[in-house]
Amino acid sequence: MVKSNKAYFGRTEKLGFNPLSDEDIKLNYYENFYDPNLNIYTKHSKIPPGKRSSTRLLDESDDGNAFRFTVTRLDTKTKIGVCSLQDVDFLNRSGHIARFLWDKNISGMGLGTEVLRFLTGFAFDKINLNKVIVRNVSTNIAAEKSCLKAGFTLEGKLRQEFYANGKYLDVNYFGMLREQFYSKGLTTDKND
Numbered sequence: 001m002v003k004s005n006k007a008y009f010g011r012t013e014k015l016g017f018n019p020l021s022d023e024d025i026k027l028n029y030y031e032n033f034y035d036p037n038l039n040i041y042t043k044h045s046k047i048p049p050g051k052r053s054s055t056r057l058l059d060e061s062d063d064g065n066a067f068r069f070t071v072t073r074l075d076t077k078t079k080i081g082v083c084s085l086q087d088v089d090f091l092n093r094s095g096h097i098a099r100f101l102w103d104k105n106i107s108g109m110g111l112g113t114e115v116l117r118f119l120t121g122f123a124f125d126k127i128n129l130n131k132v133i134v135r136n137v138s139t140n141i142a143a144e145k146s147c148l149k150a151g152f153t154l155e156g157k158l159r160q161e162f163y164a165n166g167k168y169l170d171v172n173y174f175g176m177l178r179e180q181f182y183s184k185g186l187t188t189d190k191n192d
């Protein structure tokens with residue numbers, strides 16, 4: 001695994017966040033998406049990322065449509081995954097969150113929830129969005145629970161939206177509003 005000692009663009013209690021970089025792509029970070037146990041509920045089980053598609057993600061970030069971060073554990077200084085605020089819509093001031101934590105030793109640490117807290121804080125405090133959305137396949141229990149723990153509201157169910165292992169699965173649509181975030185005092189960014 002990749003070690004990092006750099007300062008962080010953003011931090012929560014246990015995690016540091018830095019922009020996804022050329023260096024990550026040179027180090028083939030995308031191969032972490034190839035684990036079939038982890039990618040089952042993401043598009044990566046069908047469209048595995050490679051060097052070229054990952055480089056395109058960097059271009060998209062430069063255009064301001066997406067903000068992509070690596071996730072580093074502060075205790076071990078190990079990169080354990082990536083996350084993003086993507087499909088950012090500056091007319092309606094909304095964006096979608098995606099997360100992928102590939103370290104198998106993090107179970108029970110609440111890190112997926114910390115990732116959500118960082119990205120919602122970034123969305124509201126830093127780039128002035130009004131709404132953040134997370135879409136989870138309904139059988140992805142860890143993703144569902146972490147959304148609820150981070151204070152998201154289940155807004156609806158998209159029926160048979162995602163195909164995996166021979167079945168069409170429902171997708172749950174979670175949202176967090178700016179007013180909800182501030183009324184609950186949810187920000188955890190340690191850089192502030």
Ligand SMILES: CC(C)(COP(=O)(O)OP(=O)(O)OC[C@H]1O[C@@H](n2cnc3c(N)ncnc32)[C@H](O)[C@@H]1OP(=O)(O)O)[C@@H](O)C(=O)NCCC(=O)NCCS
Nearest residue numbers: 038041098099100101108110111112113141142143145146
């Ligand atoms: C989704 C993901 C980010 C969640 O991260 P995480 O670190 O497990 O999340 P948290 O620990 O904050 O919360 C998960 C909760 O679900 C619980 N959980 C996990 N698997 C469970 C299961 N099979 N049954 C019941 N509860 C389960 C955990 O115990 C925890 O709850 P707790 O804090 O009350 O104990 C991570 O699993 C991941 O990256 N998965 C692969 C990619 C993916 O599916 N991304 C989401 C779609 S974009």
